[in-house]
Amino acid sequence: MGCNSCSTGKDGQPKGCKNNGTCGTDSCNKLTVFDWLSNMNLPNGEKPFEWVEVRFKNGRKHYYKNTENLTLAIGDVVATQAQYGHDVGAVTLTGELVRVQMKRKKIPLNGEEIYKIYRKASQKDIDIWIEAREKEDKMKVRARRFAIDLNLKMKISDIEYQGDGSKATFYYTAEERVDFRELIKVFAREFKTRIEMKQVGFRQEAARLGGIGSCGRELCCSTWLTDFRSVSTAAARYQQLSLNPLKLAGQCGKLKCCLNYELDTYLEAINKFPKTDIKLETQKGTAVCQKTDIFKGIMWYAYEGEWANWHKITKDQAKEIIALNKTNKKVASLEEFASELLEEDTKTDFENVVGQDSLTRFDNVGTKRKKPKRRRNKNRRRPPQNKKNNAK
Template sequence: MGCGSCGTGKPGGCKSHGSCGTGSCNRMNVHDWLMNLPFSDPESSCKVVEVSFNKGSRKEYFRNNSLQYFEKGAYVTVEGVSGFDVGEISLTGELVRLQMKKKGVDEFNPDMKRILRQPSEKDVELFQQNKAREPQMLMRCRAIARQLNIQMKLSEVEIQADGKKATFFYTADDRVDFREMIKIYAGEFKVKVEMRQIGIRQEAAKVGGIGSCGRELCCSTWLTDFKSVTTTAARYQNLSINQTKLSGQCGRLKCCLNYELDTYLDALQQFPDNADTLETTRGTAHLIKKDIFKNLMWYVLPDSSKQYPLTIQRVKEIKRLNGRGEKVEELQAVELVNNKPKEIEPQFVDVVGQISLRSLERGSKRRKEKDHREQQQQRNDRKGGSGGGHNEREAKAERSHEPQQRGGGGGQQRNAGNEQQRQGNNQGGGGNNKPPQQQQQRNQQQKPKQQQQPQRQGGEGNNNQQQGSGNNKPPQQQQKHPPRQQRPHHNQRPPQDKKPPQQTPPPPSDKA
């Protein structure tokens, strides 16, 4: 894409307009293509160079009286206010004359400042120290202006390289009386203060940013002058008058609305004038828009909301008939062919009945059982301790059913007591040889009164056990550790109205 104003066709666009002399750029290289032309004379060459300060936010022209040649991008020490300043050369050669002519600067002005020398190490060190003070000074100045209740906005502070002068750039809607503020600034910072008011667009150029196009702002890169932009430019380009979309970072209309305005005006010249209305038998057709790319004019009739695209020749023909007092019956709209492939709409799919509730319930039940097993395993691991373990807990549960040994010959007595206890339980249970689980279900279905009777009968067997073994402890204390299968949850308690089922005693040992 080439330059919009000069048509040089540089790769990536001639944003700097350096080849045509319509502007200059502070971030892009500018080649002086006029230097090697035959009419170039060293004696008649331009002795003025363009120097940019503060990263290109301010540019001035200085006379180069020395015979030394400075290239673009080199730093030089120039005259300042009661001292010196350090800047970067942004443009040299014949292009400087074109820029000076555009801005109305006299090349042979005797009051023009001069280039002193190349910067020394001391100049560069002092320049860096003063530049490092600018952010803190800007914050302090804003705080002072807020305390004094001055309606102004400080956007930038620029300190001279020698630190003797500071320029404050601000924006304000009305006139501002900052005489008291200048005294405070001069007394606190020990510099010569200069207040310079700028516009909102100049402020956006100094601050910088990214536009809606995704590129850096034009005003902060190559745009040097700001032309007025009105909503008429948007109407010529058939843009909707939306203040949010047409405004830039500064809050004003975008400068790029003027870039293609001339192209649109040239294309609109072939469209007929005074064609806002057309007389037909169905009523008056009103113009709603013009399409310069397809050379069509869109009209709408009063009795319908349908839009009719007409060619330029058809509109001219209807205007000629209307001039003779005739009304047309049909507008003869153009049929527009859409070459875009039609999007296939997704079809409706009935998924009712594909997923049953039973499958969901089974899945949720499996997840609950799995979670319960994991929690039980973690709980057993915590109870096992460091040296416990699963096997040791089972061994303890088995040993809990065995009678406690007291003395050397108490083992045979306990075996005899166990035999008597087993006989008593068989008598108390009525000779019920069913498994423990079925016996437990049967006990739960019986009434509380019937539930107590086998327990009392079983208690008689326990008394026989006490007589045989000599152990006077109650049966609940003898069985401290019930079997693992019947051990209740540590957070759950058995119901008070129901007693736990009768435990089946262990089988007799071989010694008995």
């Protein structure tokens, strides 16, 4: 979903966002919340909720109190209070849904650190903000070089300037504790600004930078996923996925968050199957479970010593054999229980609804090119006729 300024232009050429990420529909921002209460009036003349959600670079959001009673809408650029100076961001949510979001994130309404909105950003504020943002990429290259020269085992992933350009926050990832006191001195001397170092996890780094996942869509953590649940290899085992780190890991190097999406469905379906560690006792031998298919309700068993030969039975048949084994009874073999499940024929016959003969009627496969006819020269002398024919 994109706003009008992000749609395609003439001859299918993309226009690109002309609002610098502050679209009125808020469709270009990340981690947005749809305000379904925007066109509804409050009952009994109640005042609107005075807190506002403001988004900064790469999905960073904070909540500010609208003490000046400014008329704010989604997409407005505002100057907000900061610890030192002021910051510049875009309004992403107003009204009662802000109360719901603050309650969900456990943000107190009467805390010690309550920041407010100063004003709507003026053109001067926006110019300073854009000028500071343009410095960030060049600074990141130099900052990484300084960290390498000091032999620090850290990676500077992103730099974010404050709206007034008075402070720069360096986001970095590291597996161990890093002593960056000397690095801060180098940054302050080279960049001439206040420096703040902030360590983030590998998942948070991927969420800030964004990207395209193996599914072809934007990363969930950078678009809509706000809380990171722990992902274990057991989730892959329950879904019978190959334990290949290259396939299961995301761009952050950790297990993909989407492994948890269908895990509850798999766990619910597995409960209807007999446990895979239960062996089936038959007169032919002991069978061990090799594989299950929760969608078709099928299980594959193999006799001990004959691991190459798998026998397919349904989960109900497996339960029946287990019930007989509990009464000290054995079936003859799995072959008499094996069921051949008929697979539906997926072949589709396409009919000629257009009335044309064939889709390949224009293909000239195997046809030879005709040679052009040689023109006969009228002035060419005819060969002499046979004398015998003349005598006749």
